[in-house]
Amino acid sequence: MKAVVLGADDRFRLSEVAEPVPGPGEVAVRVAYAGVQWGDVLVRDGHFPLPRPFVPGFEAAGRIVAVGEGVPGERLGEQVLALVGGGGFAEVVTAPSALALRADGIDARTAAAAGWIAPTAHELVDAVARTGPGDSVLIHAASGGVGTLAAQFAAAAGARRIVGVAGSAEKADYARQFGYHHVLTRGQFPEELGEETFDVILDPVGGATRVANLARLASHGRLVVYGNLAGFDPVDVPVNDLLMNGQSLLTYNSHLLSGTDPARLAAGAARALAMLAAGSVRVDVTAEHELGDVEAAIANLANGATRGKSIVRVG
Numbered sequence: 238m239k240a241v242v243l244g245a246d247d248r249f250r251l252s253e254v255a256e257p258v259p260g261p262g263e264v265a266v267r268v269a270y271a272g273v274q275w276g277d278v279l280v281r282d283g284h285f286p287l288p289r290p291f292v293p294g295f296e297a298a299g300r301i302v303a304v305g306e307g308v309p310g311e312r313l314g315e316q317v318l319a320l321v322g323g324g325g326f327a328e329v330v331t332a333p334s335a336l337a338l339r340a341d342g343i344d345a346r347t348a349a350a351a352g353w354i355a356p357t358a359h360e361l362v363d364a365v366a367r368t369g370p371g372d373s374v375l376i377h378a379a380s381g382g383v384g385t386l387a388a389q390f391a392a393a394a395g396a397r398r399i400v401g402v403a404g405s406a407e408k409a410d411y412a413r414q415f416g417y418h419h420v421l422t423r424g425q426f427p428e429e430l431g432e433e434t435f436d437v438i439l440d441p442v443g444g445a446t447r448v449a450n451l452a453r454l455a456s457h458g459r460l461v462v463y464g465n466l467a468g469f470d471p472v473d474v475p476v477n478d479l480l481m482n483g484q485s486l487l488t489y490n491s492h493l494l495s496g497t498d499p500a501r502l503a504a505g506a507a508r509a510l511a512m513l514a515a516g517s518v519r520v521d522v523t524a525e526h527e528l529g530d531v532e533a534a535i536a537n538l539a540n541g542a543t544r545g546k547s548i549v550r551v552g
C-alpha cells in the first residue's frame with residue numbers, strides 16, 4: 238500500500254509499505270482522509286523519541302475493513318474516526334477498537350479534521366477547566382485547530398466572555414467567526430488586556446506567555462496547560478501564590494489518556510463528535526492536500542501559513 242514515511246533525514250516520502258494487519262483488540266481502517274496536526278511538527282522536529290522510518294499521521298477517517306481477535310465482526314464497514322499513535326498518512330491504518338470512533342452523521346473530511354482537536358478542545362473546556370455560565374475564557378492559538386473549536390465549546394458551555402490571541406491581525410479576523418468576543422494579536426498580549434483577568438485560560442504556548450497567563454488568572458481561576466508551542470523551557474510556578482488566590486493549575490494530555498484510559502478519551506470524543514454532527518459546533522477545513530504533499534502540509538502548519546484545519550486526501 239502507499240504510505241508516507243518519515244526517514245532518518247527528517248524527510249517525508251511517499252513509499253510502498255506492507256499493509257498493516259489488525260492485532261487482538263484492533264481494527265484496520267481504509268483511510269479516506271487524514272488530519273494534519275501540531276504533533277506532526279513535533280515528530281518531524283524530533284521532540285518524540287520515535288524510531289525511523291516512521292509512518293506519521295495521528296488521525297484518520299475511513300471505513301473498517303478488517304477486525305482483529307476479540308473485535309465483533311459487526312464493526313466491519315463502519316465509518317469511523319481513528320485516533321492513532323501513527324500510521325494515519327497511509328491507505329490502511331490499524332487502531333485500537335476503542336479509539337475507532339463511530340462517525341455517524343459526519344462526512345470523512347470533517348471526521349478527519351475533527352481528529353484529536355475535537356476531544357481535546359471539548360475536554361479542556363468542559364472536563365478539565367469546568368467552564369460554566371458566566372465564566373470569562375482566554376484562549377491562545379485562537380485561529381488553529383484546538384483554538385477554533387475551544388471557543389465554540391466555551392460558548393456552548395455558557396461562557397460570558399471569550400477572548401482569543403492569534404499570530405497576526407489577519408488570523409485574529411479569521412478567528413472572530415468562531416464566537417470570540419475579542420481577539421488580539423500575540424504582539425498585543427498581554428498589555429492590550431489592561432487589568433482584565435479570566436476564570437479560564439487555555440495555554441498551549443508556554444514560556445513567557447505562561448508566566449503572563451498566571452498573572453491574568455482571576456481568583457478561583459483555572460489555567461490549563463496543554464502544549465509548548467513556544468518551546469519547552471521550564472516555567473516556575475509560585476504555588477503558594479496560587480493557594481492564596483484559590484487558583485488552579487491543570488494539565489491535559491490526550492495522548493497519555495489514549496493509553497491510560499482510552500474509554501474516557503473515547504467518551505469525550507463521542508460527546509464532541511455528537512455536537513459536530515448536530516451542527517452546534519464546526520471544524521473549518523481550509524486546506525486539502527494529496528498524500529504526496531504531506532511534507533508541505535506539515536511545513537505550512539509549522540511556518541504559520543495555515544488557519545483552521547488542514548487535511549490530506551488519501552483514498
Ligand SMILES: NC(=O)c1ccc[n+]([C@@H]2O[C@H](COP(=O)([O-])OP(=O)(O)OC[C@H]3O[C@@H](n4cnc5c(N)ncnc54)[C@H](OP(=O)(O)O)[C@@H]3O)[C@@H](O)[C@H]2O)c1
Nearest residue numbers: 274275378381382383403404441463464466467489490491
Ligand atoms: N495536550 C493535548 O492533549 C493536546 C492535544 C492536541 C493538541 N495539543 C496542542 O495544542 C496546540 C495546537 O495544536 P493543533 O494541532 O490544534 O495546531 P493548530 O492550533 O492548528 O496550529 C498551531 C497553532 O499554534 C500557534 N502557534 C505556533 N507557534 C506559536 C508560538 N510560538 N506562540 C504561540 N502560538 C503559536 C499558531 O498560531 P498562529 O497561526 O496564530 O500564529 C496556530 O494557531 C499544540 O501545542 C498541540 O501540541 C495538545
